Amino acid sequence: METIKRAIIYDRSLNPERTNATFERLAEVLENVLNEQSAAHISKLLDLLEQPNPRNQLNEKQADKIIEYLDKIVLSRQQIQEIGEQLQLSEISTAEAIDIHQQFKIPVSHPEEDIIPVQGKGCWIKDTKGKWYLDMDSNYSATNLGMSNPEIALGLYNQANTLISMKEDRIQIARSRFLKEIHQMMPPGLDQFYWQNSGGEAVDKALKIAKAYTGTTQVIAFKGGFHGRTHGAVAVTWNKKYREPFGLDETGWVHFADFNDLNSVETLLKTTGAKIIILEMVQGEEAGNRPATPEFVNGLWTLAKQYDAVIIDDEVQAGFGRTAVKQGDWFACMSYDLVPDIMVIGKSFGGGYPVTAVVTKKKIGSKMKYGYDGSTFGGNPMAMTATLIATRQMREKDVTGNVVARAKQIKSGIRTLRETYSIIGTYSGRGLMFGFDLGSAENVQKVQSGLRENGVKVSLSSGSMIRFLPLTIMSKGETDFFLKQLEKSIKILDS
Amino acid sequence: METIKRAIIYDRSLNPERTNATFERLAEVLENVLNEQSAAHISKLLDLLEQPNPRNQLNEKQADKIIEYLDKIVLSRQQIQEIGEQLQLSEISTAEAIDIHQQFKIPVSHPEEDIIPVQGKGCWIKDTKGKWYLDMDSNYSATNLGMSNPEIALGLYNQANTLISMKEDRIQIARSRFLKEIHQMMPPGLDQFYWQNSGGEAVDKALKIAKAYTGTTQVIAFKGGFHGRTHGAVAVTWNKKYREPFGLDETGWVHFADFNDLNSVETLLKTTGAKIIILEMVQGEEAGNRPATPEFVNGLWTLAKQYDAVIIDDEVQAGFGRTAVKQGDWFACMSYDLVPDIMVIGKSFGGGYPVTAVVTKKKIGSKMKYGYDGSTFGGNPMAMTATLIATRQMREKDVTGNVVARAKQIKSGIRTLRETYSIIGTYSGRGLMFGFDLGSAENVQKVQSGLRENGVKVSLSSGSMIRFLPLTIMSKGETDFFLKQLEKSIKILDS
Numbered sequence: 001m002e003t004i005k006r007a008i009i010y011d012r013s014l015n016p017e018r019t020n021a022t023f024e025r026l027a028e029v030l031e032n033v034l035n036e037q038s039a040a041h042i043s044k045l046l047d048l049l050e051q052p053n054p055r056n057q058l059n060e061k062q063a064d065k066i067i068e069y070l071d072k073i074v075l076s077r078q079q080i081q082e083i084g085e086q087l088q089l090s091e092i093s094t095a096e097a098i099d100i101h102q103q104f105k106i107p108v109s110h111p112e113e114d115i116i117p118v119q120g121k122g123c124w125i126k127d128t129k130g131k132w133y134l135d136m137d138s139n140y141s142a143t144n145l146g147m148s149n150p151e152i153a154l155g156l157y158n159q160a161n162t163l164i165s166m167k168e169d170r171i172q173i174a175r176s177r178f179l180k181e182i183h184q185m186m187p188p189g190l191d192q193f194y195w196q197n198s199g200g201e202a203v204d205k206a207l208k209i210a211k212a213y214t215g216t217t218q219v220i221a222f223k224g225g226f227h228g229r230t231h232g233a234v235a236v237t238w239n240k241k242y243r244e245p246f247g248l249d250e251t252g253w254v255h256f257a258d259f260n261d262l263n264s265v266e267t268l269l270k271t272t273g274a275k276i277i278i279l280e281m282v283q284g285e286e287a288g289n290r291p292a293t294p295e296f297v298n299g300l301w302t303l304a305k306q307y308d309a310v311i312i313d314d315e316v317q318a319g320f321g322r323t324a325v326k327q328g329d330w331f332a333c334m335s336y337d338l339v340p341d342i343m344v345i346g347k348s349f350g351g352g353y354p355v356t357a358v359v360t361k362k363k364i365g366s367k368m369k370y371g372y373d374g375s376t377f378g379g380n381p382m383a384m385t386a387t388l389i390a391t392r393q394m395r396e397k398d399v400t401g402n403v404v405a406r407a408k409q410i411k412s413g414i415r416t417l418r419e420t421y422s423i424i425g426t427y428s429g430r431g432l433m434f435g436f437d438l439g440s441a442e443n444v445q446k447v448q449s450g451l452r453e454n455g456v457k458v459s460l461s462s463g464s465m466i467r468f469l470p471l472t473i474m475s476k477g478e479t480d481f482f483l484k485q486l487e488k489s490i491k492i493l494d495s
Numbered sequence: 496m497e498t499i500k501r502a503i504i505y506d507r508s509l510n511p512e513r514t515n516a517t518f519e520r521l522a523e524v525l526e527n528v529l530n531e532q533s534a535a536h537i538s539k540l541l542d543l544l545e546q547p548n549p550r551n552q553l554n555e556k557q558a559d560k561i562i563e564y565l566d567k568i569v570l571s572r573q574q575i576q577e578i579g580e581q582l583q584l585s586e587i588s589t590a591e592a593i594d595i596h597q598q599f600k601i602p603v604s605h606p607e608e609d610i611i612p613v614q615g616k617g618c619w620i621k622d623t624k625g626k627w628y629l630d631m632d633s634n635y636s637a638t639n640l641g642m643s644n645p646e647i648a649l650g651l652y653n654q655a656n657t658l659i660s661m662k663e664d665r666i667q668i669a670r671s672r673f674l675k676e677i678h679q680m681m682p683p684g685l686d687q688f689y690w691q692n693s694g695g696e697a698v699d700k701a702l703k704i705a706k707a708y709t710g711t712t713q714v715i716a717f718k719g720g721f722h723g724r725t726h727g728a729v730a731v732t733w734n735k736k737y738r739e740p741f742g743l744d745e746t747g748w749v750h751f752a753d754f755n756d757l758n759s760v761e762t763l764l765k766t767t768g769a770k771i772i773i774l775e776m777v778q779g780e781e782a783g784n785r786p787a788t789p790e791f792v793n794g795l796w797t798l799a800k801q802y803d804a805v806i807i808d809d810e811v812q813a814g815f816g817r818t819a820v821k822q823g824d825w826f827a828c829m830s831y832d833l834v835p836d837i838m839v840i841g842k843s844f845g846g847g848y849p850v851t852a853v854v855t856k857k858k859i860g861s862k863m864k865y866g867y868d869g870s871t872f873g874g875n876p877m878a879m880t881a882t883l884i885a886t887r888q889m890r891e892k893d894v895t896g897n898v899v900a901r902a903k904q905i906k907s908g909i910r911t912l913r914e915t916y917s918i919i920g921t922y923s924g925r926g927l928m929f930g931f932d933l934g935s936a937e938n939v940q941k942v943q944s945g946l947r948e949n950g951v952k953v954s955l956s957s958g959s960m961i962r963f964l965p966l967t968i969m970s971k972g973e974t975d976f977f978l979k980q981l982e983k984s985i986k987i988l989d990s
Contacts, residue, residue: 014649015650015653016646016649016650017653017654017669017672017883018672019675089657089668090668092668092672097666097667097671098666100671100675103686104674104686104687105687105689105874106687106688106860106861106863107860108663108863108864108865108866108867108869109663109865109866109868109869110664110865111665112666113666115665116665116667116668117658118657118668119657119658120657120658139871140662142660142662142875143660146659147658147660148655148657148659149655149656149659150655152655152659153651153652153654153656153659154509154511154652155510155511155512156648156651156655157651157652158512159648160643160644160645160647160648160651161644161648162584162614162615163612163613163614163615163620163642164615164638164641164643164846164847165637165638165848166612166634167635167637168604169605169606169607170607170610170611170612171592171596171606171608171611172612173584173587173611173613174512175595175596175600176587176592176595177512177513177586177587179599180595181514191598191599192599192600192601193599193600194601197692197693197696197849198691198692198696198871198872199871201693201695201696204699204725204726205725207741208724211740211741212741216742217741217742229700229703229868229869229870230726231699231703231725231726231727231728232725232726232727241866242867245703245706245707246702246703246706246712247748253742346871347871351659352875352877353660354692354871354872354875366601366602368602369603369740370602370603370604370605371603371604371605371736371737372603372604373603373604373724374603374604374724375603375724376635376637376693376694376841376842376849377693377849378693379600380637380849382847382848383849385512388512389511389512459665
């Protein structure tokens, strides 16, 4: 009972991140745990507390009355524990969380309210209803090293207790630690770093660095490419929907070439005089996980040399092993045996902490002069602590080896399913960035909701394609589980 | 001795953020603590370890030999403790940290290597040499709630152990907690949030939101203004040095008006058709802490109404009490009793965690449609945990009341100093964002280094102006200490 009491009236010395529970959440948790039996108890509690405002924080006196009541009814030790745990994980009800979101959040994106996560462990998340799901979208790769991470938690705790932030221009120790370790994962020659906080911001800065180096501003980007949302990053992103409302569809400095088509690139190099090319080696979101062909990238590198252009390789989503073809492919460019001039990295970089970077060669980086940029949070000690621990974990967990093995397992599993279920169309992707066609957006929705019912969380899709971006530490057993639930969800569709 | 051993060979289960110490750092710490006596010991240790590579991580066997040696020489309990502590705080030497920085960091800004901080407590930081300094620049406001923060550390620890990240579009609990509390600090009507990670990124998104709402792209910004470094943010920043190398000096959509000059704004409203105005209520960095006059802002609001324009108020640096004129002025606009259409907040928002936001009115925010933006890290549970705790601390510590009192104390202290030291020129600023003229950049450097010798860390300046941006929780005693050291440092100059 003590656990339930502490979950209602939070102890600030233990959980400064919490507030007191509301009655509405208490009622929801009782319903989650006691099912039909809960209604009578909730009604009695409402009377006992004289109809409290369901969304106000409960106070000490109310909490005592609730505990007194719960003490009298027959609850198993397990039920008591489960009530305490669920309340501890969220003191706010699902309905209120959704209402607050709709009331106070600028609606820039479609709100995902089907599952409201309160806890994560490895590849799994638990929602406000107490149900566990295998997470198949890893927050666009941000949580590749687990939906929670005890070692990063401890590192951040120590760092925040020691020195919580320090601006970019001041030399610092956490950054030196990171730089002494990271070279083992980098493509040769890419050893100049500039840290940022989000992927879009890092792309934006990579463009600035390329512009400063080449002394030019014209940029070639690719149809189907996605690079982020700041003015600079969105300008080089293909989807016109993302650019047009902000007057960023006709910038005068961005030219889109066809992906996997060398001629279209050469034409633009000739006609625009562009000296900067930006691409993803595996196009994601907007293109349905399409890898560049080896012929294309080899030709692109040759063209760049010929026209004296620099190549920016955006590895924010594909990097840190997600698209590995062989063990040790930490970045997609390594699968092609090519080194870009500038690389942008992010997402799993900090294991969940917002940190990204532009990485380049000395001759390029050195063209940035004092004052050309600056950052309050770029490369701060908390971020560097997160990247040190996250990249160390990636090597120890052999993420690239795991991705190769899991991708093989998934590809073969889906090939087998396709023999039975004709609805499964073209498979596309690389490593653990994959998807397949289901004929229509409606089918995608049906399979997604089937998966959800069967304990698998998916939310990515582009049209008739269902996309998956699981955690790169996903195990063999979890992959089997996914394939089994996938079959169940597709079976319904096929019948 | 156990402490020293654990500081040489780190215990990963306790300090996953560390690596093993180098010999070079051990030697530096011995020098810090034992002064002249250290040389003989270092030389003997070098022999004992057979001249180890000074920058390699020491191993267990080497550590045992070091401990065996230190055990034999006469050290006080205090010396042993100090050696252990300094080694624990940094296992890398000052010289190596500087070299690594110069070798691997893209040189976008002037490296500050005079003080390399390893620990912070309240308004104080300790460097690699073991010396403490009163911090008078708060990392551009990012560490306003202390250079370390035990409560934020614990909250982040709990959150990272529970759910380390979650993308922007998924409804989440930590964000709901924050939104239930924050309204008490916001200007009335500003209740629509969109979270970002850095100030520049948030300015960039504020511009997008204003463009989407007005259906226009022309923007009026101000001479002397600074808004950040992404393509969007730098385009509205006055200093041409920051825009020119990237082709962002002639965007075609930004027009600069004179600050505190209504006529110049009205002319641009008429000639350009701009419907978006962006300003800082107190210009910082580039303008030497210049507040807008009440006549100017009142007139600006009237003009905006007349020409149907929206005002973006960039409070990234001035906000969260730094420029308070009266208790409760959480944002600079509150001192003027005006509510902007869009506000950008950041820096101290997360008490050191990288989190910023665009805040606006419902009628403006609702013009953003699903797909118009998106973010992996925006409003993630760690960020929302940090903002909940940080903003709660601000209210409890009465930051605005403290700023008013400290600013008065400082103003009066400097006025008194000026009676004696004629070198002190014009004072400018508001709240705890202040500075004064010293006649030349050379004088500024001299006073800065005098302050450093006297235990005060300062690194901000613009030309002949010395600028200070202390932590907003600075105490009366610390303010007295600052004024005393300031006098010492100016006295030398004046003689």
